[in-house]
Amino acid sequence: MSAYIIQTDRLAYAYGERQVLQNISLQVPAGSIFGFLGPNGSGKTTTIRLLLGLIQTGKQRITLFGQDINGNRLSILRRVGALIEIPTLYPHLTGQQNLEIARLARNADRDQVGKVLRMVGLTDDASLKVKGYSLGMRQRLGIALALLGDPDLLILDEPTNGLDPAGIREIRSLLIELSQEHGKTIFVSSHLLSEMEKMVTDVAIIHNGHLLFQGPIGGLYQAYQLRIGAVPNLHGHSAVTLEDIFLNLTNASI
Amino acid sequence: MNSFSYLSRSVAMEKIKIKNTLVPWLALFAPLFVVTVAFVAAYADGDRFYGPDINPWDNFSGHILVGWALFVFPIYVSLQSALYSAMEHQNRAFAYLYSLPVPKWSIYAGKLLILTGLISLSHIALYGFSEMAGWLLGILKPRYGFQSYSMHEVLSKASLLMFLAGGGMIVIQLYISMEFASFIVPAGLGLFAAMAGAISRGFAISKASPYLWPIGFLNNSLQMADWQYSYLWIGLAVYVSGALASIVLISRKDIV
Numbered sequence: 001m002s003a004y005i006i007q008t009d010r011l012a013y014a015y016g017e018r019q020v021l022q023n024i025s026l027q028v029p030a031g032s033i034f035g036f037l038g039p040n041g042s043g044k045t046t047t048i049r050l051l052l053g054l055i056q057t058g059k060q061r062i063t064l065f066g067q068d069i070n071g072n073r074l075s076i077l078r079r080v081g082a083l084i085e086i087p088t089l090y091p092h093l094t095g096q097q098n099l100e101i102a103r104l105a106r107n108a109d110r111d112q113v114g115k116v117l118r119m120v121g122l123t124d125d126a127s128l129k130v131k132g133y134s135l136g137m138r139q140r141l142g143i144a145l146a147l148l149g150d151p152d153l154l155i156l157d158e159p160t161n162g163l164d165p166a167g168i169r170e171i172r173s174l175l176i177e178l179s180q181e182h183g184k185t186i187f188v189s190s191h192l193l194s195e196m197e198k199m200v201t202d203v204a205i206i207h208n209g210h211l212l213f214q215g216p217i218g219g220l221y222q223a224y225q226l227r228i229g230a231v232p233n234l235h236g237h238s239a240v241t242l243e244d245i246f247l248n249l250t251n252a253s254i
Numbered sequence: 255m256n257s258f259s260y261l262s263r264s265v266a267m268e269k270i271k272i273k274n275t276l277v278p279w280l281a282l283f284a285p286l287f288v289v290t291v292a293f294v295a296a297y298a299d300g301d302r303f304y305g306p307d308i309n310p311w312d313n314f315s316g317h318i319l320v321g322w323a324l325f326v327f328p329i330y331v332s333l334q335s336a337l338y339s340a341m342e343h344q345n346r347a348f349a350y351l352y353s354l355p356v357p358k359w360s361i362y363a364g365k366l367l368i369l370t371g372l373i374s375l376s377h378i379a380l381y382g383f384s385e386m387a388g389w390l391l392g393i394l395k396p397r398y399g400f401q402s403y404s405m406h407e408v409l410s411k412a413s414l415l416m417f418l419a420g421g422g423m424i425v426i427q428l429y430i431s432m433e434f435a436s437f438i439v440p441a442g443l444g445l446f447a448a449m450a451g452a453i454s455r456g457f458a459i460s461k462a463s464p465y466l467w468p469i470g471f472l473n474n475s476l477q478m479a480d481w482q483y484s485y486l487w488i489g490l491a492v493y494v495s496g497a498l499a500s501i502v503l504i505s506r507k508d509i510v
Binding site: 015046049052053054055056074075077078080082084085088089090091092093097100101102104105106107129145149 | 259263264266267270271273274275341345346347349350351352353354355356357506508509510
């Protein structure tokens with residue numbers, strides 16, 4: 001089996017006349033935290049929707065776990081937990097009831113609800129209605145929904161959207177823990193470059209529907225350090241930031 | 255995993271979703287509204303209609319059944335389906351639902367079964383409220399004579415069979431409410447369909463409207479022999495074929 005959990009082959013997509021993705025060939029290594037980076041409107045969410053089979057791909061090939069999404073949608077989705085943009089929650093229900101809906105869909109054991117609540121630190125708030133949750137709690141519940149069924153791959157679209165610095169740090173710690181201690185492959189999209197820099201092992205940069213770079217984050221720094229002309233800082237580390245590289249690649253301001 | 259497992263889990267998911275919402279209450283409120291209006295009218299103005307040796311249930315049931323079939327049933331189905339699907343649209347939940355490992359057909363079928371169950375509940379309630387209102391009129395206004403007559407069979411059968419004749423309307427409204435994020439579209443369609451039905455009732459073309467099949471079934475009569483049973487079969491046929499067509503359309507739909 002391929003070492004890549006997700007593979008796409010020159011993926012393209014257009015909304016009517018407007019081409020939003022072109023030649024996107026992703027290769028997401030197993031066990032990685034794969035940052036899918038790009039500004040708003042660059043095509044990140046469309047790519048994620050294609051990966052999840054929410055948008056029909058026609059004859060284009062998208063494989064997850066070595067299986068084509070066309071024809072294997074259900075068997076693939078059993079191994080994937082997804083959080084798409086704003087966490088999809090029913091605010092009139094409690095956190096527990098929201099999880100119960102996902103548990104039924106995934107046909108997971110009942111004890112998994114308590115387990116994921118503990119993982120995201122929401123056990124004490126599970127019986128409260130979600131409309132009373134803070135944004136950070138909703139994001140954590142969204143991740144708990146994605147974790148139900150113990151999926152091998154998490155696809156998270158902007159999981160830190162709208163969070164304050166403490167909330168962002170919480171989510172970051174959780175994702176690192178899920179990768180390092182639970183062996184999950186995490187595909188995470190974001191436009192918050194400085195945040196992604198602190199957790200991803202691999203990265204792909206997308207801009208205007210084009211893939212500008214893909215590979216390990218260390219390789220990205222090495223490849224662009226000389227090009228940007230940065231020198232190591234006093235600690236001997238790279239003074240180049242992901243933001244510098246991104247600006248250089250896209251020649252645009254964030 | 256077999257189809258029944260998917261379907262039963264989808265139904266269980268939908269049952270959780272409607273907790274703490276107005277959706278189940280609307281199934282009781284709509285028939286209660288019709289019966290209350292008929293009750294108040296009968297209570298206040300019954301002397302004009304009811305007299306010695308006249309079965310008051312004829313007039314009373316007629317008002318309820320015609321009011322329900324012609325106006326309230328189509329509007330209620332429209333509001334119920336719109337309210338039900340609004341839960342998903344407001345929370346942008348369709349993308350999430352379709353990213354779960356359940357077939358799209360079972361998500362649709364779960365919704366259709368719950369909506370159908372709620373609408374059947376409203377018809378049971380229509381019958382129950384009608385009987386209670388008549389019983390109450392018999393106590394409050396004994397001179398009307400409600401206590402001396404009954405119409406259990408006609409009321410119960412009409413309630414059940416109108417529900418079946420409304421199958422086409424149910425499946426159309428559910429599809430439209432799932433397809434359009436705006437609450438106005440499914441709710442407005444039902445409202446205009448009800449008004450168009452009232453205007454065009456009696457014209458041959460009105461027979462084509464699924465929103466008029468419940469009233470078409472009653473055929474302006476409380477005599478069971480006069481009822482137009484063909485509307486039941488048409489309603490059921492459109493319910494089944496419409497559900498299958500909806501599944502095909504929903505399966506092909508991109509969630510963007």
